[in-house]
Amino acid sequence: MTSGRLTGTFLKIAVSAGLLTWFFARTDWNQLGRSFSDVPNWLWPLLVIIYLVSQCISTTRWYLLSRVLGFRGKWINYLNYYFSGMFFNLFLPTSIGGDFLKIFLISRGKGATQKLLASYSVFADRLLGMFALLIIGAYTVIVHPGLLPGYLETILKLSGAITLLVLTGAPLLGNITSKLPYEIIKKAVNALLAFWKHPSVLILCLFFSLIIQLLCIIICFIAGISMGIDVPPALYFAAFPMVAIFTMLPVSLNGIGVREGGFIYFMGLYGVSETKAIGLSLAFFAIQVVASLIGGVVYSTGNYKKTEIHP
Numbered sequence: 563m564t565s566g567r568l569t570g571t572f573l574k575i576a577v578s579a580g581l582l583t584w585f586f587a588r589t590d591w592n593q594l595g596r597s598f599s600d601v602p603n604w605l606w607p608l609l610v611i612i613y614l615v616s617q618c619i620s621t622t623r624w625y626l627l628s629r630v631l632g633f634r635g636k637w638i639n640y641l642n643y644y645f646s647g648m649f650f651n652l653f654l655p656t657s658i659g660g661d662f663l664k665i666f667l668i669s670r671g672k673g674a675t676q677k678l679l680a681s682y683s684v685f686a687d688r689l690l691g692m693f694a695l696l697i698i699g700a701y702t703v704i705v706h707p708g709l710l711p712g713y714l715e716t717i718l719k720l721s722g723a724i725t726l727l728v729l730t731g732a733p734l735l736g737n738i739t740s741k742l743p744y745e746i747i748k749k750a751v752n753a754l755l756a757f758w759k760h761p762s763v764l765i766l767c768l769f770f771s772l773i774i775q776l777l778c779i780i781i782c783f784i785a786g787i788s789m790g791i792d793v794p795p796a797l798y799f800a801a802f803p804m805v806a807i808f809t810m811l812p813v814s815l816n817g818i819g820v821r822e823g824g825f826i827y828f829m830g831l832y833g834v835s836e837t838k839a840i841g842l843s844l845a846f847f848a849i850q851v852v853a854s855l856i857g858g859v860v861y862s863t864g865n866y867k868k869t870e871i872h873p
Contacts, residue, residue, distance in 0.1 A: 574814050581819030585826065590837045597841035601788040606849075609781050613849050614856070616777040617648060623690065623770045624664075628683040630760050631753070633668060642860055643667045649857035652816060652850060661688070682753055686767075692807065693729065694771035696721040698779070699803035706796040710831070718800065729768070733758050778802065778846075785845045793832040801828035821847065 621644040625637050646667070647660030661684045669680035700722020703715040710718075733755060757764050783798045805824035809817025822843045829839035 578814040578816075578819040581814070581823060585819070585822050585836065585840055588836055589840055590835070593835070593837045594841050597789040597838055598845070600790055601785065601845070605784070605788060609785060609849050610852050612777055612781055613853050616774045617644065617853060619770050619774050619777075620644060620687070620691075623767045623774070624683060624687045626763050626767055627686045627690075627757065628668065628680075630756050630763055631679045631683055633680070633683065645857035646861035647857070648854045649861055652854040679753060682756075686754075686757055690767055690771040691774065692810070693725045694768065694775045695803035695806055696725045698772065698775055699800050700725075702796055702799040706794070706800070709794065709796055709800050710828075714804065715800075718804070729764075775803070775806075778806075781849060782842065782846055786842050789838060789841055789845070791829065791834055791838055791842060793829060793834060797828065797832065801825075804828070818847075 618641065621641045622637065624644060625640040628640070643664050647664040649660065650663050651660030664684055665677060665680040668683070669676040696718070699718040703709055703718050707715070709715070757767075779798050779802045782802055783795060786793070786798065801824070805821060805828065808824050809821045811820065814820045822840050825843040826836050826839040829842065830836065
């Protein structure tokens with residue numbers, strides 16, 4: 563790791579540690595314990611299973627996107643790679659460490675072109691997930707006006723509109739870049755636009771993305787109800803997308819601290835205490851940790867070494 567990256571990592575750790583220290587200093591630990599004890603023991607495994615189902619659907623999305631770019635192999639191989647990536651995404655000092663692992667695994671032993679195509683498949687997988695979040699958030703505030711402060715609703719609506727514009731207008735980018743004299747740019751854009759040349763796959767993957775994000779929101783909704791959090795159900799569908807996108811920003815360690823701050827802010831709009839908001843954030847994070855540990859077990863079996871799925 564270069565000195566620049568090392569410094570960046572330490573800064574992210576410092577931001578996360580600082581935010582958590584600030585939030586935990588204001589936390590009523592007895593209330594936090596009661597919030598967790600209010601969740602029935604049988605519900606935790608169910609929420610983990612729902613999250614694992616969402617990740618299996620994510621695997622299917624990546625599988626379909628990869629096949630568009632010429633990668634082959636069985637779905638189970640992609641599942642091994644995806645779950646291994648989940649572990650490294652959470653437990654490395656960067657939330658995209660697992661993405662680099664997936665790129666390496668899907669293109670190992672091959673040249674730069676295949677590695678570039680592999681990176682496109684992972685990037686498209688991430689991008690469609692973000693598009694789904696923005697669509698859900700924008701739709702929610704349109705149907706439920708006044709749910710969030712006006713400027714946040716405006717941001718969500720504009721983001722949703724831009725998302726739809728990109729989804730429908732991306733092929734125009736190919737027409738523009740085709741006139742450029744730079745061959746490398748034309749090749750890169752053509753590779754990215756490969757997904758738009760298979761509209762049925764793109765639509766199906768966007769549908770999967772919506773299902774994945776809705777399942778994650780439902781997990782938070784169920785956990786929130788169990789913890790006694792009384793807010794309009796629609797708030798989860800407007801707030802979760804914004805919190806999720808905030809955690810993607812490269813300012814903290816895997817979104818830790820930023821996620822808790824987001825839950826505190828949005829739940830606080832409806833009078834939810836900071837302690838209960840932190841409890842909900844930690845509950846969702848704990849579910850992610852359990853699922854990622856399962857990914858670590860998958861990686862430890864070494865199944866990722868057995869089959870290559872490059873073009």
